[in-house]
Amino acid sequence: xxxxxxxxxxxxxxxxxxxxxxxxxxxxxxxxxxxxxxxxxxxxxxxxxxxxxxxxxxxxxxxxxxxxxxxxxxxxxxxxxxxxxxxxxxxxxxxxxxxxxxxxxxxxxxxxxxxxxxxxxxxxxxxxxxxxxxxxxxxxxxxxxxxxxxxxxxxxxxxxxxxxxxxxxxxxxxxxxxxxxxxxxxxxxxxxxxxxxxxxxxxxxxxxxxxxxxxxxxxxxxxxxxxxxxxxxxxxxxxxxxxxxxxxxxxxxxxxxxxxxxxxxxxxxxxxxxxxxxxxxxxxxxxxxxxxxxxxxxxxxxxxxxxxxxxxxxxxxxxxxxxxxxxxxxxxxxxxxxxxxxxxxxxxxxxxxxxxxxxxxxxxxxxxxxxxxxxxxxxxxxxxxxxxxxxxxxxxxxxxxxxxxxxxxxxxxxxxxxxxxxxxxxxx
Amino acid sequence: xxxxxxxxxxxxxxxxxxxxxxxxxxxxxxxxxxxxxxxxxxxxxxxxxxxxxxxxxxxxxxxxxxxxxxxxxxxxxxxxxxxxxxxxxxxxxxxxxxxxxxxxxxxxxxxxxxxxxxxxxxxxxxxxxxxxxxxxxxxxxxxxxxxxxxxxxxxxxxxxxxxxxxxxxxxxxxxxxxxxxxxxxxxxxxxxxxxxxxxxxxxxxxxxxxxxxxxxxxxxxxxxxxxxxxxxxxxxxxxxxxxxxxxxxxxxxxxxxxxxxxxxxxxxxxxxxxxxxxxxxxxxxxxxxxxxxxxxxxxxxxxxxxxxxxxxxxxxxxxxxxxxxxxxxxxxxxxxxxxxxxxxxxxxxxxxxxxxxxx
Numbered sequence: 001x002x003x004x005x006x007x008x009x010x011x012x013x014x015x016x017x018x019x020x021x022x023x024x025x026x027x028x029x030x031x032x033x034x035x036x037x038x039x040x041x042x043x044x045x046x047x048x049x050x051x052x053x054x055x056x057x058x059x060x061x062x063x064x065x066x067x068x069x070x071x072x073x074x075x076x077x078x079x080x081x082x083x084x085x086x087x088x089x090x091x092x093x094x095x096x097x098x099x100x101x102x103x104x105x106x107x108x109x110x111x112x113x114x115x116x117x118x119x120x121x122x123x124x125x126x127x128x129x130x131x132x133x134x135x136x137x138x139x140x141x142x143x144x145x146x147x148x149x150x151x152x153x154x155x156x157x158x159x160x161x162x163x164x165x166x167x168x169x170x171x172x173x174x175x176x177x178x179x180x181x182x183x184x185x186x187x188x189x190x191x192x193x194x195x196x197x198x199x200x201x202x203x204x205x206x207x208x209x210x211x212x213x214x215x216x217x218x219x220x221x222x223x224x225x226x227x228x229x230x231x232x233x234x235x236x237x238x239x240x241x242x243x244x245x246x247x248x249x250x251x252x253x254x255x256x257x258x259x260x261x262x263x264x265x266x267x268x269x270x271x272x273x274x275x276x277x278x279x280x281x282x283x284x285x286x287x288x289x290x291x292x293x294x295x296x297x298x299x300x301x302x303x304x305x306x307x308x309x310x311x312x313x314x315x316x317x318x319x320x321x322x323x324x325x326x327x328x329x330x331x332x333x334x335x336x337x338x339x340x341x342x343x344x345x346x347x348x349x350x351x352x353x354x355x356x357x358x359x360x361x362x363x364x365x366x367x368x369x370x371x372x373x374x375x376x377x378x379x380x381x382x383x384x385x386x387x388x389x390x391x392x393x394x395x396x397x398x399x400x401x402x403x404x405x406x407x408x409x410x411x412x413x414x415x416x417x418x419x420x421x422x423x424x425x426x427x428x
Numbered sequence: 429x430x431x432x433x434x435x436x437x438x439x440x441x442x443x444x445x446x447x448x449x450x451x452x453x454x455x456x457x458x459x460x461x462x463x464x465x466x467x468x469x470x471x472x473x474x475x476x477x478x479x480x481x482x483x484x485x486x487x488x489x490x491x492x493x494x495x496x497x498x499x500x501x502x503x504x505x506x507x508x509x510x511x512x513x514x515x516x517x518x519x520x521x522x523x524x525x526x527x528x529x530x531x532x533x534x535x536x537x538x539x540x541x542x543x544x545x546x547x548x549x550x551x552x553x554x555x556x557x558x559x560x561x562x563x564x565x566x567x568x569x570x571x572x573x574x575x576x577x578x579x580x581x582x583x584x585x586x587x588x589x590x591x592x593x594x595x596x597x598x599x600x601x602x603x604x605x606x607x608x609x610x611x612x613x614x615x616x617x618x619x620x621x622x623x624x625x626x627x628x629x630x631x632x633x634x635x636x637x638x639x640x641x642x643x644x645x646x647x648x649x650x651x652x653x654x655x656x657x658x659x660x661x662x663x664x665x666x667x668x669x670x671x672x673x674x675x676x677x678x679x680x681x682x683x684x685x686x687x688x689x690x691x692x693x694x695x696x697x698x699x700x701x702x703x704x705x706x707x708x709x710x711x712x713x714x715x716x717x718x719x720x721x722x723x724x725x726x727x728x729x730x731x732x733x734x735x736x737x738x739x740x741x742x743x744x745x746x747x748x749x750x751x752x753x754x755x756x757x758x759x760x761x762x763x764x765x766x767x768x769x770x771x772x773x774x775x776x777x778x779x780x781x782x783x784x785x786x787x
Contacts, residue, residue, distance in 0.1 A: 058663055070499065071476060073455070073775050077500045077518030077545060092544060115764035162633065263634045289633035293761070294665035294693065294713065301563065301587070302636045338763070340775055341456065341474065343714040343738030343756030344665070344693060349763035377773045
């Protein structure tokens with residue numbers, strides 16, 4: 001393959017020009033009044049399967065969240081509290097989520113391979129497949145490919161994160177850039193997305209015709225995937241122009257903001273819910289700063305309690321709207337944290353025995369699968385790698401992961417690690 | 429990053445503290461204190477116990493541990509009568525023990541003195557009252573005799589890390605996560621001044637980092653010292669150990685002592701020596717512990733030891749000549765599966781470092 005045929009990140013960066021250049025080629029508008037409950041209910045019924053992934057980057061401590069071990073050598077200072085499910089206890093730092101436990105499924109048997117961020121983030125989000133000389137897609141891109149964008153016309157894979165936004169093509173791996181993530185930096189739409197008042201609709205259409213002409217010339221000299229990806233960016237921009245209300249304040253949004261929290265993770269989880277309501281297939285919400293090598297317990301007091309506020313509000317809303325029937329919810333990091341408490345009163349990286357939380361479509365509710373020993377050092381039941389989770393998630397979405405393959409230019413590739421299997425106890 | 433600090437060369441070597449024997453504990457401890465009579469040493473542990481030693485000789489002899497707590501025993505304070513010891517844990521329990529005699533059960537207990545992590549306890553100079561603060565944002569006063577609650581401030585809201593009585597007994601100060609030190613006038617029961625220690629706080633991403641971790645008055649009550657860190661980042665938590673010294677009379681910040689580099693972490697514990705200098709211990713990135721003696725206003729500590737991996741607490745003997753520093757063992761950190769010699773998963777432990785002073 002000639003390198004010049006490949007797309008560059010720059011080509012897919014959301015510039016003002018890119019975002020403003022399209023209005024006439026857009027697909028049909030969604031016409032969804034998200035603040036109107038009847039309209040929302042109708043839209044929800046029409047939707048296919050969706051996913052919300054909450055990614056706590058750096059590694060949430062399982063001992064200060066889903067798998068507490070109070071009064072044990074590595075248990076830390078916190079208590080465990082009862083939940084809405086008899087027999088399941090979580091850390092006292094999750095008081096609100098504890099009340100939503102009947103919607104949740106905990107996995108306390110994760111045993112994965114990487115204890116470094118650089119390898120772990122990629123490997124976990126790509127499902128740690130066997131090495132076949134290709135870069136596998138992140139779960140978000142995989143779902144964008146296998147489930148599709150739905151009828152909303154919105155991007156299939158949206159990433160809400162602190163910091164910068166843009167088009168994150170690398171997530172897509174061999175699937176090609178059109179399955180990459182559209183990232184909303186700081187939960188905001190790309191700058192200058194609306195057509196400026198100084199630009200008339202007629203002028204805008206003329207400008208767009210010119211762009212399309214240039215695109216056709218570009219297409220003659222580049223491979224189809226690159227051209228498609230390029231056009232895809234413009235289409236997404238056009239759709240987003242019609243959904244700016246997703247980002248706008250309203251009385252309801254103000255009330256929701258108070259429930260979810262005014263901090264980044266709260267705002268971003270709320271936006272995530274609204275994106276799901278509007279029909280986005282896969283929403284990833286990132287929070288950074290969970291790598292608590294030092295002062296872990298005060299750090300967890302601050303971080304986990306904020307997660308708790310936002311996540312409990314989200315679960316409450318998804319349940320109240322009936323969305324848990326078709327939305328798969330995943331809370332995950334790249335690994336857990338060491339039982340051993342270091343001299344900086346922190347916990348280091350621990351992929352050996354850690355936890356994740358799931359909810360929603362295809363997932364049993366109010367259960368905890370897998371166990372760790374009394375000290376929380378090792379898994380005492382069957383260990384589950386990320387490949388098991390990928391199989392489970394695909395099955396929850398109605399995709400037979402053992403039988404489904406990607407077609408990478410004629411090369412068949414399994415969608416999840418073939419040595420792993422779905423965790424049946426988790427599946428509804 | 430600030431350059432590493434060096435001991436003040438003007439200080440005569442003969443006056444430097446000398447390190448004595450080190451006692452290796454099986455578990456990690458958070459706090460260590462001598463009894464006012466100097467005969468006992470106690471340490472609060474991650475195992476929810478108060479570990480007690482006979483300290484009448486150079487060799488610490490273990491005594492029956494004080495039990496009944498949960499979580500960590502992170503704070504404790506002796507009564508000046510040399511008979512009673514107050515301990516508290518991270519689940520909110522407050523206990524009073526007769527440590528010299530009957531140790532098998534507390535004299536009294538308040539099971540839920542605070543909702544969760546009880547951060548610090550302090551005994552009033554007249555020995556009549558006990559003050560506590562917690563992560564529930566409350567500050568409370570208790571009778572030392574029976575543990576009955578006398579007064580409280582619950583409207584504060586923020587996590588309160590540290591607490592100290594002024595030597596005149598008329599005021600109580602408490603320091604919070606946001607770096608604000610509040611004065612509570614005990615005569616009127618009203619809130620008094622605040623001291624601005626906000627250098628000790630940072631909001632990083634969604635994390636509140638830092639806080640006033642310890643407070644101490646000099647013996648005359650003219651100076652208030654606040655210990656903590658100047659945070660640089662959350663998560664990993666990087667920050668420079670920081671001591672702020674306030675003039676009690678005017679409330680003005682007189683001296684700012686930043687000790688070390690970004691990865692040196694927190695001033696976790698400190699005390700004024702009778703001659704007026706501050707003794708403090710620091711802990712940051714594993715292996716970066718310090719014991720330092722700092723004269724107010726001087727550019728550098730006149731004594732600095734970096735031999736101890738991570739220092740968490742210091743106990744000053746009432747004779748002023750003996751010092752015990754509780755620390756964490758070296759090599760305490762590491763990612764992933766690191767097994768011990770017997771293929772077991774090793775925990776960390778605390779050495780108790782003994783020092784002799786001649787001031």
